Amino acid sequence: xxxxxxxxxxxxxxxxxRTVLTSMVAAATVPRWSLAGQGRRILVAHYSYMGHTKSVxxxxxxxxxxxxxxxxxxxxxxxxxxxMATQARSELETGKLPPLLGKLPDMSNYDLVLVGxxxxxxxxxxxxxxxxxxxxxxxxxxxxxxxxxxxxxxxERNFAAQARNASVLPGLMVSEFDISERQADxxxxxxxxxxxxxxxPQAL
Ligand SMILES: Cc1cc2nc3c(=O)[nH]c(=O)nc-3n(C[C@H](O)[C@H](O)[C@H](O)COP(=O)(O)O)c2cc1C
Numbered sequence: 736x737x738x739x740x741x742x743x744x745x746x747x748x749x750x751x752x753r754t755v756l757t758s759m760v761a762a763a764t765v766p767r768w769s770l771a772g773q774g775r776r777i778l779v780a781h782y783s784y785m786g787h788t789k790s791v792x793x794x795x796x797x798x799x800x801x802x803x804x805x806x807x808x809x810x811x812x813x814x815x816x817x818x819m820a821t822q823a824r825s826e827l828e829t830g831k832l833p834p835l836l837g838k839l840p841d842m843s844n845y846d847l848v849l850v851g852x853x854x855x856x857x858x859x860x861x862x863x864x865x866x867x868x869x870x871x872x873x874x875x876x877x878x879x880x881x882x883x884x885x886x887x888x889x890x891e892r893n894f895a896a897q898a899r900n901a902s903v904l905p906g907l908m909v910s911e912f913d914i915s916e917r918q919a920d921x922x923x924x925x926x927x928x929x930x931x932x933x934x935x936p937q938a939l
Contacts, residue, residue: 775931777801778840781851782862784812784819787882787911788851791923795849795880798927802845806852806866807836823861832865839866842875847930850898851880854908857888864897872901878930879906882914904930 779801781792789805796803810833812819826832842848852863859867859881879894881887887908895903907926913919 775799775847776845778804778842778845778848779851780804780806780840780848780866781880782806782853782860782866783851783882784853784860785911787914788853788880790914791880791882791907791909791919792849792851794920794923795851795927798923799849799931801847801849802840804840806862808862809834809836823855826861827856827858827864832861832868835862835865835869839869842870842872845875848872848875848877848901849880849930850877850894851882854881854883854887854890857886858890858893859897867894867897867899871899873899875901876904876930877901878904880926881906881908882911883908884911 777799779792779796779799781788781803782805783789783792792803795801812822850863850866852860855861877898879891879898881890883890890908891906894906895901905926907922909919909922913922
């Protein structure tokens with residue numbers, strides 16, 4: 736591994752260590768603004784490569800009392816960031832999206848579906864794209880949440896275009912730095928209230 740790759744790997748390990756700690760704190764804390772038990776059937780589906788989206792998904796599922804579903808790839812991306820990025824970029828460019836592991840949830844079991852993933856190249860990461868491609872959201876309220884490093888860019892607009900037959904509610908786009916520092920709780924809380932009230936669909 737050359738010096739640049741080593742530095743990237745070191746940073747990735749640092750980020751994942753921080754994420755594990757953040758998730759542990761999130762799991763140990765029952766948010767005061769819990770909205771669990773409002774009688775809605777909620778699914779929190781998510782894909783995460785480095786753990787930020789996963790941490791938001793776990794907080795959301797605790798707060799809304801939703802069921803967690805992890806979107807997993809049949810053959811996960813390599814741990815090496817450069818190889819992973821090359822593969823994912825080619826998937827986005829060719830539209831040949833990676834197969835997912837196992838059976839996807841039956842949407843008829845839910846009233847509200849929250850779908851999370853990272854922003855990659857200004858848009859939706861391929862495993863989440865694949866999840867959207869394979870899912871018919873007919874009659875469901877659906878909202879996106881995503882973690883980004885710089886800007887969410889076209890994520891929400893692309894999500895609304897890809898979520899088949901969904902009634903799309905406004906999304907939650909959070910910076911990974913806010914997630915790591917636990918400064919996203921306020922935004923998560925007000926977003927949860929908004930989607931729970933079913934406001935939308937949003938014109939994106
Ligand atoms: C392949 C790749 C592409 C990315 N592209 C963007 C981007 O276009 N804009 C951005 O703000 N962040 C981008 N990021 C940063 C991720 O969105 C950010 O690290 C996010 O927190 C990752 O979420 P996760 O920890 O759930 O995997 C990219 C990261 C990777 C690995």
